[in-house]
Amino acid sequence: METVAAVDWGTSSFRLWVLDAAGAVLAERRSAEGMSTLAQDRFEPVLRSHLASLPEAERPSRVVICGMAGARQGWREAPYADVPVSLPGIVSRAVTVPAEGLDVRILPGLASRDETAPDVLRGEETQLLGLALDDPALGGLVCMPGTHTKWVLLEKGAVRGFSTVMTGELFALLSKESILRHTLAGEAPTGDPAADPFRAGLATALADPGGLVARLFGIRAGGLLFGTAGSAAADRLSGLLVGADVAAGLGGSAADEPVVLVASGRLADIYAAALQAAGRTVRPVDADDAVRHGLFHAARQIWPG
Amino acid sequence: METVAAVDWGTSSFRLWVLDAAGAVLAERRSAEGMSTLAQDRFEPVLRSHLASLPEAERPSRVVICGMAGARQGWREAPYADVPVSLPGIVSRAVTVPAEGLDVRILPGLASRDETAPDVLRGEETQLLGLALDDPALGGLVCMPGTHTKWVLLEKGAVRGFSTVMTGELFALLSKESILRHTLAGEAPTGDPAADPFRAGLATALADPGGLVARLFGIRAGGLLFGTAGSAAADRLSGLLVGADVAAGLGGSAADEPVVLVASGRLADIYAAALQAAGRTVRPVDADDAVRHGLFHAARQIWPG
Numbered sequence: 001m002e003t004v005a006a007v008d009w010g011t012s013s014f015r016l017w018v019l020d021a022a023g024a025v026l027a028e029r030r031s032a033e034g035m036s037t038l039a040q041d042r043f044e045p046v047l048r049s050h051l052a053s054l055p056e057a058e059r060p061s062r063v064v065i066c067g068m069a070g071a072r073q074g075w076r077e078a079p080y081a082d083v084p085v086s087l088p089g090i091v092s093r094a095v096t097v098p099a100e101g102l103d104v105r106i107l108p109g110l111a112s113r114d115e116t117a118p119d120v121l122r123g124e125e126t127q128l129l130g131l132a133l134d135d136p137a138l139g140g141l142v143c144m145p146g147t148h149t150k151w152v153l154l155e156k157g158a159v160r161g162f163s164t165v166m167t168g169e170l171f172a173l174l175s176k177e178s179i180l181r182h183t184l185a186g187e188a189p190t191g192d193p194a195a196d197p198f199r200a201g202l203a204t205a206l207a208d209p210g211g212l213v214a215r216l217f218g219i220r221a222g223g224l225l226f227g228t229a230g231s232a233a234a235d236r237l238s239g240l241l242v243g244a245d246v247a248a249g250l251g252g253s254a255a256d257e258p259v260v261l262v263a264s265g266r267l268a269d270i271y272a273a274a275l276q277a278a279g280r281t282v283r284p285v286d287a288d289d290a291v292r293h294g295l296f297h298a299a300r301q302i303w304p305g
Numbered sequence: 306m307e308t309v310a311a312v313d314w315g316t317s318s319f320r321l322w323v324l325d326a327a328g329a330v331l332a333e334r335r336s337a338e339g340m341s342t343l344a345q346d347r348f349e350p351v352l353r354s355h356l357a358s359l360p361e362a363e364r365p366s367r368v369v370i371c372g373m374a375g376a377r378q379g380w381r382e383a384p385y386a387d388v389p390v391s392l393p394g395i396v397s398r399a400v401t402v403p404a405e406g407l408d409v410r411i412l413p414g415l416a417s418r419d420e421t422a423p424d425v426l427r428g429e430e431t432q433l434l435g436l437a438l439d440d441p442a443l444g445g446l447v448c449m450p451g452t453h454t455k456w457v458l459l460e461k462g463a464v465r466g467f468s469t470v471m472t473g474e475l476f477a478l479l480s481k482e483s484i485l486r487h488t489l490a491g492e493a494p495t496g497d498p499a500a501d502p503f504r505a506g507l508a509t510a511l512a513d514p515g516g517l518v519a520r521l522f523g524i525r526a527g528g529l530l531f532g533t534a535g536s537a538a539a540d541r542l543s544g545l546l547v548g549a550d551v552a553a554g555l556g557g558s559a560a561d562e563p564v565v566l567v568a569s570g571r572l573a574d575i576y577a578a579a580l581q582a583a584g585r586t587v588r589p590v591d592a593d594d595a596v597r598h599g600l601f602h603a604a605r606q607i608w609p610g
Contacts, residue, residue, distance in 0.1 A: 030480035072529075111530055118526040148484075148522060166483065172406075173478045177454075178471065204421075209515025213546075214553040217453060217469035221423040224377075225385075225416055231508075241518075248519040 003060040004303070005051065006295035009043075009069035010123055011036050011147070016050050018058050023296040026058045035068035049261040051102075063104045065300045066291065068122035070106040072097070080120060082109035086158045091301045105302055112161055119164050123291070124150045127262055130294030131285060132157040141253045142260040143246075144287070145271045147172075151249035154260070165176035169247040174216065174237060182221030187230030189238040191266040193273030195230040201239025206278055209247035215240055238270070246274045258283045260262055261291055308365040309608070311600035312354065314374035315428055316341050316346075316452070321355050323363050328601040330342045331363045340373035341518075348380035349404055356407075368409045369604045370594065372432035375400070375411040381475060385416035391463045392434040396606045410607055417466055421602030424469050428596070429455045432567055435589060435599030437462040446558045447565040448551075449592070456554035459565070472550040479521065479542060488528030494543040496571040498578030502537040506544025512584055514552035515604045520545055543575070563588045567595055 008015045012034035018027040038046065070078030072212030078095045089222055094105040115199060124144050132154065142152040146257045147168035153160040160235055192198065202225045205212055218259040219237055228236075248260070258281040261271055274283045308331060313320045315493065334355045356364055363458040375383030378454035383400045399410040414427030429449050436443055437459065447457040452473035458465040480489045497503065499608040510517055524542055527533040533541075555564075566576055577587045 040399050111526075113530055115531070117520070117523050118530045120526045120529055151519075163519050164526070165518045166522050167518070169483055170518070175480055177478055177482055179472055200421075208547070210513075210517075211553050211556075212515075213472070213475070213517070213549045214456075214468050214556075215471045217421070218422050218424060221469070222414075223419055223426045224425055225423045226420070244515070244518045248516050251516070251519075294439060 001228040002062060002303075003058055004296075004299040005060045005063040006299065007047070007063060007065040007067075007069070008067050008123060008126070008290060008291045008295070009067045009074075010034050011068045014046065014050070017292055017295075018054060018060060019292070019296050019299070022291070025292070027054055029053065033208075035071065035074050040073075041214060043069060045264065047099075047102075047104070061077045062299065062303055063101050063102055063106065064094070064295050064302060065104065066107045066126035066295060069107060072124060078108040081108045081125075081226070083112050083159050084111055085160055087125065087132045088157065088297075088301070090125060090129070094298070094302065103303075105298075107298055110159060110162065115235070116240075117163065119162060121150050121162060124152070125159070126294035126298065127287060127290035128152060128154060128159060128294070129297055130263065130290040130292070131260070132295045134290075134293055138260060139251070140257045140260065142262060143249060143271060143275065144262045145245070145267045146241050146263075147240075149249065151247050156161075164247070165245045165248055167230050171238060171241050174241075175234060178216075180216065180219050180233070180237065183220050183228060183230065183233045184237070184249060186199040187228035187234050189234040190231055191270065192235075195232075195235045197235035198270075199277075201236040202243040202274055202277055203239075205240045205243025206247050206274075209244050212240060212244040242270055242274045243277075246278050250278055250280065257281060260285060262287050264288050307367060307608075308363055309601075309604040310368040311597055311604065312352070312363045312368060312370040312374070313428060313442075313596045313600070314370050314372045314379075315339050316373045319351065319355070320389070322597055322600075323359060323365055323602050324597070324604070330597070332359055332592070334358065340376060340379050343493055344481065345378075345380065352404075352407075352409075366407050367604065367608055368407055369399070369412065369601075370409065370598050371600060372428035375414060375427060378487075381411060383411040383413040384400070386413045386430075388417050388464050388466055390415060392430065393462065393602075393606070394439045395430055396603045397435070399603070399607065408608075410603075412603055415467065419466075424467060426455050426467060426469065429457070430464070431456060431599035431603065432592060432595035433459060433464060433599070434602055435595040436472065436565070436567065438602045439595075439598055443565060445562045445565065446555070447567060448554060448576060448580065449567045450547075450572050451536060451548070451568075454550050454554065455554075464600070468554070470550045470553055472546050476543060476546050480539060483521075485521065485524050485542065488525050488533060489537065489542070490535035490537045492539050494539040496575065497540075498575050500537075500540045502540040503544040503575075504582075506541040507548040507579055507582055508544075509545060510545045510548025510565060511552050511579075513550050517545060517549040530550040547575055548582075549554055549581045550578070551583050555583060560584060565590060567592050569593050
């Protein structure tokens with residue numbers, strides 16, 4: 001197999017790896033040129049500019065893409081595959097995008113057409129494909145935290161169902177746009193899962209997830225009455241929202257099963273702490289590795305030669 | 306007693322009634338000149354401009370104010386009274402604001418200095434004062450819905466405790482600033498408590514309040530997969546948030562006690578439906594009457610002559 005460009009093209013970021021025939025990384029490009037910043041006719045020029053910045057010898061003509069580039073408001077719509085679905089099977093549903101001199105494929109997202117709890121995802125299916133092919137025995141509940149945390153039930157390489165919790169987006173809205181912003185005062189959480197305000201918020205939300213909505217304003221009141229510092233307020237908000245996310249995500253799942261946690265960096269630490277606080281054991285998987293492996297597996301299936 | 310100007314000065318609105326010695330309304334003024342739109346030195350000119358617009362014969366020199374005008378970032382801070390507190394007792398803690406030719410008093414808000422669940426309110430204490438003096442036997446749980454819904458435990462004219470749920474603010478943030486805005490498309494809820502999407506959202510949140518965070522994104526997914534209309538999406542979001550508010554607010558309260566609902570207009574209808582869906586009987590009180598009565602009672606106590 002020739003080299004391939006494996007692209008994770010999300011709402012707010014672009015990431016490209018050049019992979020050789022064995023899946024080894026020859027080069028990498030990152031930028032903030034996510035879907036939300038691009039009109040439809042800008043995707044191809046952005047991709048070409050990143051490819052052009054590579055040394056000619058390793059410049060691929062084959063490009064496999066996952067994520068929001070395949071949304072209706074992206075480059076070209078790659079219609080959702082409905083769950084339950086076998087992950088290797090989704091690769092055959094990739095759409096081909098005409099682009100002179102290039103062979104560009106966009107992988108589909110997944111949809112759950114349950115009328116009482118409809119849901120969609122894009123990008124995570126490729127991380128799950130990477131997980132499922134790296135370790136076919138892997139199964140159970142998968143936690144994929146982020147702007148929109150995805151909780152996925154994985155079984156023998158198939159997705160049985162999933163749900164979304166808008167945790168990162170809620171954190172951003174509450175910390176920047178709500179009345180709580182006066183107390184957070186622009187400060188970010190420490191990101192330390194051992195910080196007391198994070199742990200206290202986490203414990204509160206795990207013990208009474210339905211009470212979350214009655215706990216948020218306490219962050220503002222704590223600032224007014226006790227002069228809570230901005231970073232402590234941010235940690236508490238993070239703890240409350242992550243706790244509510246984990247409580248809802250674990251739902252009725254079997255308490256003795258480990259949870260597969262697909263995350264990187266600070267998010268991995270925070271969610272591992274939250275899952276452990278909820279009494280669960282965690283099996284960590286690096287999110288960047290997972291999506292790269294998923295894209296590589298997809299490329300091998302699309303271009304077996 | 307001479308005439309008095311009774312002013313409810315909130316975050317986003319100004320409302321003034323001229324009351325005679327018996328509490329009857331001689332005139333009324335409303336505007337959008339709430340605290341959030343005013344620098345500290347603009348409160349007095351705004352008040353004077355409303356007074357100047359009244360016929361000279363009924364222009365009061367006595368002014369009693371409740372609400373955010375008494376916040377630190379308002380006209381003049383009226384320090385909080387701590388709960389538990391007897392409502393008639395808070396009137397003696399009003400602060401006097403120097404203003405030539407006028408006698409201006411601002412009533413204090415209430416604070417709950419519980420370190421694990423700190424909370425504050427301003428304005429609702431005056432509605433509660435009106436309730437308590439209009440009907441001394443009134444007690445139990447009081448629901449005061451709005452931008453920030455307040456749930457208050459009232460007992461023999463005293464506030465035992467209270468909590469805040471940021472329901473109206475969450476609705477505004479999610480409908481206008483989050484990814485759900487693409488599905489709501491600028492449409493408001495119908496406000497009809499019998500509308501199916503409102504009732505379905507309400508039932509979902511009441512049955513599983515902790516699952517709220519996992520239900521929000523379904524509104525966006527419903528738009529993508531089933532083409533949900535904007536007003537239906539807004540009704541569902543309203544139902545989910547009001548249901549979560551009511552579930553958290555009722556908490557462990559006795560199921561056979563009626564809930565006093567202090568609200569006006571559409572909010573009164575929606576929360577009455579939500580409380581009834583949660584199996585509670587509702588005792589409705591008009592919110593505008595309550596604050597006016599509270600201000601009148603305060604005026605009589607401040608200026609008994």
